[in-house]
Amino acid sequence: MAKKKLLIIFTLILLTGCFPSKKILEDVQLVSAVGYDYKSNNQVELNGMVAIPQRGEDIPPISQVFTATTNTSKMARALEQAESPKPFEIGRLEIALYNNRLAEKGIYDLVDTLQRDPSLGRDLYMAIVNGSTKTLLKQQYPLSETPSKYLLQLLDQNMKANIPKSNIHDFLYRYYGKGMDPNLPLIEKQGDRIRVVGTALLKDDKMVGQLKLEDSFLLKLLMEPFEKGIYEVKFKNNQFFTIQNLKSKVEYRFKDVKRSPSVDIFVHVKGRVSEAPKIPVSDPSLIEQLERATEIAMNKRINKIVKKLQKAKVDTIGLGDLARSRTRGFDFKHWDDQYPDIPINVKVNVEIIQAGITE
Amino acid sequence: MSQISVNKQISPYMAFYMVTTMQIGVGILGFERYIAKSAGHDAWISVIIGGLSFNVLIWMIYRLLTKENADIIGVHRNLFGRWIGGALSFLLLIYFSSTILTVLRTYIEVIQIWVFPELGTPIISIILLGLAYSYVIGGIRVVAGLSVLGFFISLPLFLLKYYALKNAHYTNLLPILDHSFSELMAATRGVTLDYLGLELILLYMPFLKQPEKSQKWAHFGNLFTMFTYLITVFVSFVYFNQEQLQHTIWATLTLWKIVDLPFAQRFEYAGIALWLFVILPNLCIGLWSVSRGIHRLYKIKQKSALRTMILVIFICCILVVDRQQVDILNTKVSQIGFYILYAYIPFLFVIQLISGKVRKTKNG
Amino acid sequence: MIFFKKKKKKQQESNSVSTKGSLTFPELMKKLTASADFSTVKQSSLSTFYISYYKTLVNPEFVHRDLLPYITEIPLKNLDDIQKHLPLDGMVKTNDVHDIANKVTAGFILIQMNKDDPEGLLVPSLSTENRQISIPETEFSVVGPKEAFVESLDTNLNLIRKRLPIPEFTVKEVRVGKLSKTRVAIIYIDGIADEENVNTAIQRVNDIEYDHVVDSSYINQMISDNENSPFPQLIDTERPDRVASVLSEGKVAIMADGSPHALTGPTTIVEFFSAFEDYFLNWTLASVIRLIRLMAVMFSVLSSPLYVAVLTFHYEMIPENLLATLVASRNDIPFPPILEAIVLELSIELLREAGARLPSKVGQTIGIVGGIVIGTAAVQAGLTSNVLLIIVALAALASFTTPVYQMSNTIRLLRFPFLLFAQFLGLLGVAICFAFIVSHLLKLTSLGRPYIAPLYPLRANDLKDALIRMPFSMQNSRPSLLRPQDKARMNKKRATAKHDIED
Structure with a gap:
């Protein structure tokens, strides 16, 4: 028995060389x-x-x-x-x-x-x-x-x-x-x-x-829901205001993916006017105007970005994958061929909910 | 067969732990890739089909064993006589031993790839086999205890899936049923390999009290395994996309990488260490069953059988050198396992039915 | 594995007294009178008789006040007359030399009519010096009874019996030890305790083969199921209330004369982490404290091994914010983490041992000097990193939260194998070491009952008083591990009856 134990200990000592090396x-x-x-x-x-x-x-x-x-x-x-x-x-x-x-x-x-x-x-x-x-x-x-x-x-x-x-x-x-x-x-x-x-x-x-950085924010709006970020909008002659994103959501709608696809993207932004010098933001009717102005500005820019993506044949938004998840027997080759010419319409919907702590 | 005394037997609910701990092994750390190869993001359906088919097999195994009131060795002897039955049992024991070897060697492989590239196979296999020996020597009660503890120790690892779900792309699972039936069946075949391990019940079933109750628990155990695989597959599918998954050999281990606890990050190191408690019940139940089988077959003392087994497995473990050989070992053993479960057990079942009828008519 | 092999059962041998072979009465008297404190007095007032006793065992006052006045006044013919007139019980008339030898050395007075007559009357009159009952030292509790056992078995039994005034409370007495002949009592409640447990305990105590048994801790080691296990297998307590409470659960207690501790069993590992004070507090508080204690145990065992494992092998795991601190504090240390950890752990053990061996006032000073002065000096000298110092000190502190002293020793020693495994195999080593310990615990039994119940065999019903303590209204059944003959503790319906708002 003692011999056996000794043998075991001996082999263990022999094998210690196989232990992993240390990275202290x-x-x-x-x-x-x-x-x-x-x-x-x-x-x-x-x-x-x-x-x-x-x-x-x-x-x-x-x-x-x-x-x-x-x-x-x-x-x-x-x-x-x-x-x-x-x-x-x-x-x-x-x-x-x-x-x-x-x-x-x-x-x-x-x-x-x-x-x-x-x-x-x-x-x-x-x-x-x-x-x-x-x-x-x-x-x-x-x-x-x-x-x-x-x-x-x-x-x-x-x-x-x-x-x-x-x-x-x-x-x-x-x-x-x-x-x-x-x-x-x-x-x-x-x-x-x-x-x-x-x-x-x-x-x-x-x-x-x-x-650019401002466009990156818009691209982010198209890609994922998130809760931060600031965007500057021009309002009437030389008046600027910035809108802070509180919550954004994005929705995609695909039509006729198999033959001649078209895509509608809806972006919902809930935001707050964070800086608006010279604009009386407490006025409800004005808020509506600000919302429309933001929507128009964003829409214009976003559609430009999408055109740019399509022209470069890059699908950064991942529309192809989204289309696949909604279509049985999806054909990637067909989609890739058509991608630069697919009509993609982005609609931004802005809702301003708060306007600072003073009136 | 000789009746096992009641105080050596274990409670019927142990079947639950012994079945699931035996089924869940190293495979779960990276099986997503294989099943997704044929059925893509619909492979989760195959997980369910595979799991349910195993419930049928459990039913068959229990019918087979309770009818003869024996383990598989007794069944073989009753159906085929001493020599052919003995030879069949011997082949079966060789298969069981090779599953033990596979589990052990694959776990060592995981350790060598992910944690300690320089770790020598001999030293770690000696330690792990010594550990298994210290459990098996305590008998089935200790082995069953290990599977209960192993189950509860590894259960919290489920919570880690939360980190992957934070970055999930749920659209990856859509559209549902986008694959043909034959693709699903091919994936199901792949899945069944991960449900293997249950067949050891052929040897330890007589040690469970009240077979009719333990059968229920065995079914639950299998369903729990199915549930575990479902969650695993689901999380991996929403975290990786299909093409990426094909490049990821160990999906679950890769998922652990993103775990970021306030006191520790990169959880895969802790996870692989904790996985020991998933692997050990595999080794111990296997070693116990096989040594018990040898004891029943050849009237050798179970202790000596166990020691010989450990020595043989140790030597085989060293002989498997590189990753390719581990892969070959895995595929071959699971192929044999597939045929044993889906062909041999139904075959035995039918043979038993027929011989039962023949006996009846002879007697009547 | 070879580490914890169970020792073969001791050969059963009769527990007879030391006097072997034949002994004649004169030989005995010669042996006895060789001691200076043995005295033989010849009384010859009305009738003549001899009184012999050990002056150091028998209170002389007893002889003169309670014994002599009753028998000197009356004419006596033989020993029966004396027995008749003495208002004492427990007297034995015998001519068995061995019996006389045993009794006299145990504090009996020998009365003979004739000096060489081997027949004598033995009068019990043991007087022992007793310590006053004091407050518990190692198991102190803020609320609850403040009595602790003393060194007298009879006093101790009194302390328990007054808490369980029922006839079923049974005391079996056995004498153990060739030389010491220690009185050992096996205590249980008949009708609740499982007979098998009682028999195991009695048989094991009977099987003890040793010359002197000084303390119950001797018995604890001698009757434990696995002598080589570092884990105590019976609870050692100094609180009579705790003993009374576990007896009513169906356990068996073993007490030795001369020992201020009782052993209770069969025990489970979770019991070692429950303080008796847990039952004095509201169940929510008690449960939280119990969980904290369990976490303290895990921390105490695993913290320094994890430190060694992570710093030696898995630097990737260190959280971002801690990395800079750790690297900075480790930068100047000349030792590898393992050496650093072992040196620090050993010095903490040193402090504890030094503190324990010294009188309490000096001990405190040692603690403060060691803890503060040496600790800061070691860090400033760059011998250890302050992160590890914090870990080791906290781990030592955590180990002292374990209510049972033996267990807290075990826990402190347990981390050394963990450290070694961590040094060689990192986290995997820690897991392997843990698995070895689990394998040992799974095989361990206490008086033949599984040690890690109710975790395994899993008994959901017993979990109500394991890791957490559920309220008394749910403690309606005795632990099934003990196989009590009477399972119910109370009428559950009445205890949990729901009342309406204005009832």
Whole structure:
């Protein structure tokens, strides 16, 4: 019996070599943001931003950027290893940035390496940068400790209000899914600030167009119900007011999908006039006028956006998928062929419910 | 067969836990992809059809065993005599052992892919088999206790589906019934593989008190499994679209990634660890049943049978090296399981009916 | 597995007294008089007789006040005369040398007519020094009775019996220990307690084979179903009210003379986490407190292993907002998380052990010095991270919420295997270790009854007083685990009768 026990213990000791290797928190370099820049036709420049904690608890971490050039992103990480004192771990990656030139060539290969890695989360934010991601990541921003934290909060905040929601899961959902195309936030470095300038429209994994920030808000109205966001409307001669979205809803109606389809989109916005200098908003009849004015302004703009999407053959709204869910035996090829010419009518219905706390 | 003394038997309601814990194993972590391949977003209908067909099988198994008042080994002996019956039982035990091996190896594979890529197969299989041994040695009561506890420990994992439902696209499930009958049946065949595990009842049924009551619980157990699969499929279908699902090998594990609790995020690491309590009942009920079967068949002490079994499974486990082999193992074993349940059990059922009639006419 | 193998049943041997072989009366007297405190007095007023006793066991005052006055005044011919005239009971007339030896050493007075006559009358007159009944120390409760057991079995039985003034309250007495011959009482309520449980308890106590049994905790270890288990299998309590209450549930209590504790069983694991005070509070409060206590136990066992597992293997799991804090506090630490955790856990154990061994006033100081001074110094010196310090201190605190002392020791020790598993296999290791413990618990029994009932075997009816405590009106049946002969505690209909608004 004692011999048996000894034997068991002995084999266990022999096998301890097979235990997994450790990744102790402070012994690894956590990459919190990566940026890919266009280098040449088959090469990308990969910039990994790490936040290096400082001694003492009150001192914020400083950020460093490691750069390497390669044709696949895994290789690049191996290259970076040469400069770094600690091994890289990408499990805490929060942001992936893609240079706009790169995005025009297609980014799927780069995203694919990220989605294959089991240590990565699915709430990773992706964005397309006008300009170099390296300079964007290298800059120290007074608004936040590290660029990655800044970007994270910036995108998070904007996706609630101005731009369509998009993280790596949404990107892949729309990339793989038939009858829809992905979109990504478009950002730009402006001095020591980063600014969300709009939405990049992608066809498969290639950027084919972009929308301004105001238009992104309207696109968001078309895509999903949400509860925030501000839109500025011109009212009569040089009078402006802004309307704040309290609750928006969107409805789609499809007609005759199988032969010559047409789509009606109804957007319902419940809003509040948040700023209206020189407009007496307490007047009920005026409220109605404001509503009509907003509707007209939004309608005009939204229909322009939809035309733009159709012209670029991108289905960012996901109308194809919506049509499929309402049609038995749906034919994607037929739909895709017809998509640029389908009559799509958007009707915005605005309801103003409150007008501030003073009369 | 020799009657089992009452204090060795377990309550009839245990059938519920033992059936569902045996059915739900590693498969549920990534079965959506396979069933969606043929029936797309309508595959949930196949889940229901598959589940209901298993209720018929449970009824058959109970009829088969209660008529002879024996386990499958006794039934084989009564119907086919000592030698042929023994050989059939032996083949069946080999199948059961290979299901244990499959469950163990697939779980280790999941651990190696998702958590510890460098983890050696020998060490983790020794630990898991040792763990299973420590339960099985305590007898059926301890094994049944484990399946009750495993059931309740893994039950809260349902709540995690909430995070996926926050980002759900419910239109993915529409239009309902957009697939042909043959597509649905193909998916149903795929689904049945996930209901396997129930057939072990062939061996442990005599240990359940009051078979007529335990049959009811076994049906409930199977229905609970069906319900679990339905929820899983439903959530995965509204979170992923069909094309994306085909690229996602472990849909449920991927869903856990988005869980973001205030004290922990990336729940898949905790989830895989907790999944141990789903896997262990599988291993333990399997090991118990097979060692019991060997004991009944060859008059070897159950303890020695268990030890030999563990050794054999351990060696086989090391021999399966890479992902392809794990895949092959999974498909082969589940194919055999499919034929055992849908062909062999009805065959036995018919044989028993006939031999029962023959016996009656002889006696009458 | 090999860890918790059940020991084979002890060989049954008769529990006879130490005096083996034949002993003649003169030999006995020689042995007895060898002790300085043994005295033999010759009385020769009207008639002559001899009185022998241990001065240290018998109160001399008793001899002079309650014994001698009755028999010196009257002419006596033989021992029967003495027996007739003494107003005492429990006297034995015998010429069995072994009996005499046993009784005299237990505090009887030996009266003989003739010094060498082996026949003698034994008069019980044990006087023992008793501690005053004091308030419970380890199971203190703010509300409720404040009596605790003392070291005398008779006093203790009195404390219980006055709470259960019924004839069914039964005490079976057994003597245990070759040298100590400790009186051990097995207490139960006839007609409620299951006979099998009672017999198991009596048989196990009878089977004890040891030279001296000093305390009930000896018995606890000797009669437990699995000696190697770190989990206590009988509840050890110092509260007579708790004993009275569990007796009425149908349990069996075991008490030893000289021990201020009673053992009650069969027990289940949930009972170790219910304080008796739970029954003094409203059921909603009691249930919440009980749940908090259970969470404290989980926290106490799992917190530092989880810390080690997450920091060593799963950095991905750390919540966003905590990451910076953790990295900053870990940055300067020279040790890996496992070493840090073990060192801190051990130093907390050190503090506790030092505090327990010292007089209470010094002990408090040690606690404060250790906790505050060493803790802050260790953090400032960069030896441990303050996050872990908080975790370990809270875990230690949480372990003390367990009302039963033995269990709280078990819980504190339990985290060390968890730490080891966490170090090698991360979260999976924690789960594996938990599974090993579950396997042990599933196999464990208390007086032959499953230890983790009512969780398994699942008895929904017994859950009313397990993880939460339901109101008294729902506690209408005794736990079915105990197989009580009388299941009903009260008339349920009357207890739950609904009244109309103005009734």
